[in-house]
Amino acid sequence: MMLDLLGGFGEKGRTSLAVSSGKDRILLDVxxxxxxSGADYYPALDGSVAxxxxxxxSHAHEDHIGALSWLLSRGYAGPIFMTAETRDEAPATLAGYAEPEDFRRFPFPEDRVELFEPGDxxxxxxxxxxxxxxGHVVGGVWFAVEDGESRVAYSADVVPDxxxxxxxxxxxxxxxVLDASYGADPVPGAARAREISQWVARHSGGCLxxxxxxxxxxxxxxxxxxxFAIHAGMRxxxxxQIGATAALLPGVSTLLRRRLQDAADWTDADPLPSMPLLADDGMGEAGPSSRLLPRADHSGFPVLLTGHLPSGSPGDLLHKAGRADWVRMPTHPTLSGNVDIWEKAGRPAALGHSCTPDxxxxxQTHIPSLRTQCRTGQRIVVSEARKR
Known part of the structure; x- marks a missing residue:
């Protein structure tokens, strides 16, 4: 069995890998x-896709599905496997992140989607x-691929805690193949959630x-x-998502349903609210937040960013200018979570995706079998990786 590392290795974004065994070859995420920009925006998939x-x-976030229209434009004609939740969210992701001409010519191909449920x-x-x-999103999954001789597990994006x-x-x-987005960050999600709650409490006049x-x-x-308020288009x-109880921890659905029922709907025509306002997306690249971040900045309305900020994104620029705060809400594994995943998987050879080399x-100091030199564009032979 072989892996072609097509994106997300030694870098954050364009997550994609191909798994091959004999004449069979599949693609995990795109x-x-x-x-x-240019070729670096897309997976490093050279040549034919035949x-x-x-x-x-695995799920419908842009760094896992945003190149689907691009792949179709290159002639990919095979089946597309995903959960129903991923299918429902994918068109909006492509509308925000696909090349407009690709998306116009190759919109989301719902008739080619083959649905499965997590656990299938x-x-x-x-x-x-x-x-x-x-553990990352409703309908999100990891994949474990085997050919009778070897098994490769690709976490995609996971949240153990x-x-x-x-x-x-x-x-x-x-x-x-671990989700190494946070490296060896030791701070658990519960502690970050408390920090966010405290920040919001300090900005009682409203915030984005x-x-x-x-x-x-x-x-x-x-x-x-x-x-709190939500952009009305999110409701x-x-x-x-809250109704998909099989994806949620026991009792959480009831709590979230009650909180969402009490949330105010906010529209672009409304004044900025005197309470926290949730608006998608998280970087200010697309969706309502692409309009709201400049408006909040102009009005002096406090902004809290809570996720990955790609260099040059609107959220990144605002944060670097000192006009937005940042507290990570963990939606990927922290240190204890990745060590636990690795130990339960039998302490195998490991790669890390969605992570910078440093x-x-x-x-690696906590997961000794982690191979830190693997980069997008390389090929890994599983039997050789297992011997190291």
Whole structure:
């Protein structure tokens, strides 16, 4: 079995990898890299796509699905596997992040989507693909691919210690591709949630919290200390996420449903509210927050950013100028979570995706089998990685 590292290795964004065994070849995720341009915006998929038998998508965030229209424009004609929640969210992601001409010519191909549920086992040629809940978003999954001789587990984006979502245990494997987004950050999610709650309490006259539509929004709703508003366009999606009780920890759905029912709906025509306002997306690149960040900045309305800020993104520029604060709301594994994933997977050889080289080095001191020199564009032979 071989892995082609097509994006997200030694970098954050354009997460994608191909798994091959004999004549069978599948693609896991096809993301874009916010802040990049030209070829670096897309997975490093050179040449023909005719040898790709199937595409499996872990969830609908832009760094995992944003290059789908690009892939279709290159002639990909095979099936596309994803959960129903990913299918429902994908068109909006592509509208915000795909090249407009690609998206016009190759909109989301709903008729080619083959649905599965987290926990299902799928097949493509001689490859068997197990899935499990990721703990990152409703409908998000990890993949474990085997060919009868080796097993590779690709975490995609996971949250082992989420306060909202359930993550299933990744099985024993020969090679583990970890979500290393935070390197060796030791601060648990509960501590960060308290820090965000305290920041919001200090800004009682109102504030803006840009957030992805799925995933982190529910984590923030659970953490907010009092009344809040949401951009009205978010409500139906948030209601659907809260209704997916199988993806949520016991009792959380009731809490979130009550909090969302009490939340005020806010529209672009309204004055900025005297309470926290959630608006998507988290970087200010697309959606309502792309309009709200400049408006908040002009009005002196406090802004709290809580996730990844690609260099040059509106949120990044505002933060660097000292006009927005930042507190990470963990939606990826912190140190204890990744060590636990690795130990439960049998302490296999490991790679880290969505992480810069310096942070990978920090993580390696806790996960000795982590290979820190792997980069986008390289090929990994699983049997060789297992021997090291």
């Amino acid at each position: 993301g874009i890299k916010v802040g990049a 040898d790709i038998d199937a595409l499996f998508v 086992t799928l097949d493509s040629g001689n490859l068997t693909i197990r899935t499990g809940r990721s 989420s306060n909202v979502f359930v993550m299933d245990t990744i099985p024993h494997c020969d090679l583990l 919290l840009p957030t992805p539509l799925s995933g982190r929004s529910l984590e923030l709703i659970a953490a907010l200390p009092g009344p 139906s999606s948030l209601e659907a 942070l990978l080095g920090d993580l």
